Amino acid sequence: MNRLSIIGLVIVIIFVLVAIFAPWIAHYDVGATNLAMRYMPPSAAHWFGTDSTGRDIFSRVIFGARISLEVGVIVVLVSAFVGTIIGAVAGFYSGWVDSVLSGYIFNIFLAFPGLLLAIALVAFLGAGLNKLIFALCIIGWVGYARLIRAQVLKVREYDFVQAARALGAGDLRILFVHILPNAIQPLIVQASLGMAGAVLSEASLSFLGLGVPPPAPSWGVMIEEARDLSTLQAAPHALIFPGLAIALTVLAFNFIGDGLREYLDPRQRGR
């Protein structure tokens, strides 16, 4: 494993711990406003300062980790599960099933820029955490499906699969016991990059007002609230800290994904 993926892993572990223990780490109520204390710079009492309504930015960033990681984990698990099943079916049965799935359905989903489809879905369904997760799963599964399809197409030609078939194993057994366990390694890379993508998309949609509605401390919402000119002038830290949190989390998952890819595919090393 390379050094960068270790750094990534450490950052992710810190964020997970922070998300789990958020109520013990944050020492202010995330919604408690205090107009007398607005725009306070970072200090011993408010480590990251306060925002335009006097809320403690440190506490909000800490609780924001919960939203980001929750969305990321659910989206990646659901998308990977659905994508794996559909991709495996397409790759295993090939023929017309594959033509319909990979030739048509995959192309439909790839025909939209992912974020646009998510924006469109949430714009019509209405904002909210569950709808946001649903929209991100809709745009997420196809990446996994394409990957698994290609893997299954390769693995099913191996001798051990032919051997299992000769021994009389049924389709389901061959697919789930023999092919999939040998095909899902690259899924880990995709899942790690998918976490980065999901965290980013959640923040983007919340920034656009389509995700978690304020006053929930989503990092995207915090940035949206911090970017008007008077707040920028008085309290740039209200923008910088949630921005850093997003960048660090996304960077960490990208580091892990990149490192894993190199590890799993030695030909890629040093390229």
Add this chain to the structure above:
Amino acid sequence: MTPKLFGLVRRIGLLILVVWTVVSLVTILIEMVPGDPAVAVLGEQATPEQLAQFRAKHGLDRPPFFFGFPIDKNGQRQFKWYGLNNRYDDYWIAILHGDLGKSFRTDQPVFGLIVERYPATIELAIAAMLVAVAIAIPLGVIAGKNRGTLIDNILSVLALIGISLPGFVIGPMLVYIFAVKLGWLAPSGRFEWSDIILPAITLGAALSAILTRMVRSSVIEELGEGYVRTARAKGLSERAVVYKHVLKNGLIPVVTVLGLQLGILLAGAIITEKIFGWPGLGLLLVEDGIGKRDYRIVQGCVLAISTTYIIANTLTDMLYRWLDPRIRVS
């Protein structure tokens, strides 16, 4: 039919099928609005007459599709065939006449609004691509030529950081530095030529990082080819080898990535335009469409952006095949 012609026909067929599905999805998006779109637009206090008038004006009083399962007098869901008198059909006929319906708020034709805003978005996307290419080619070449060295490692990490920093973080930070602190540039709007600088950098940053990685691996691959040895053997300077020979071949995959990234640029433009008040399609979608629940505008913008994306992808694919004859065969 020759295999080449068959391939082309197949591709065009698929393209038509994809466009048809995308348009269909966009037309039925409005059915996903929870409750009644008319109430969502006019508000709870609207009178039944106002609601009925609104529905009639925008064709919302007609059945959504060719068939449906309305609830009959006995409270049972029954299959009912509506025939051609439906909204899905209406929308298609209108689209084929270049009509995307009227704004729910202002009654302006949505097609006109899109035509008005479209140039600003394309301008921004092209500027962002130029920024990205201007950064990526030199950095990618430097990293590729010095593969495995400290410079290469630093550039690789920088590229990953660039990919990880979203536009809505970079953009407001640029506004803070260049508009609030230094006062060199305007924080928003599209009035002077210099107004495009900050949005273009914001939108181009992530793309430049992706492209840098592409150019780097491309340069590394090409440097190992036989023709490079020949060029060096005949005494060409390293500079000439890289910029005249290696880049020429190495840029082929970069062209593809550039085309495929246009979709990400267009989606990213939605956010960038919101940050900088840049009056393009994204701002139309977010402020006039989503912000005011003007679903007709949302439909139109989604359609315009995804169609642009599909056309750009098809053109990229054709360009790629033309540039690299090896792909034409397979």
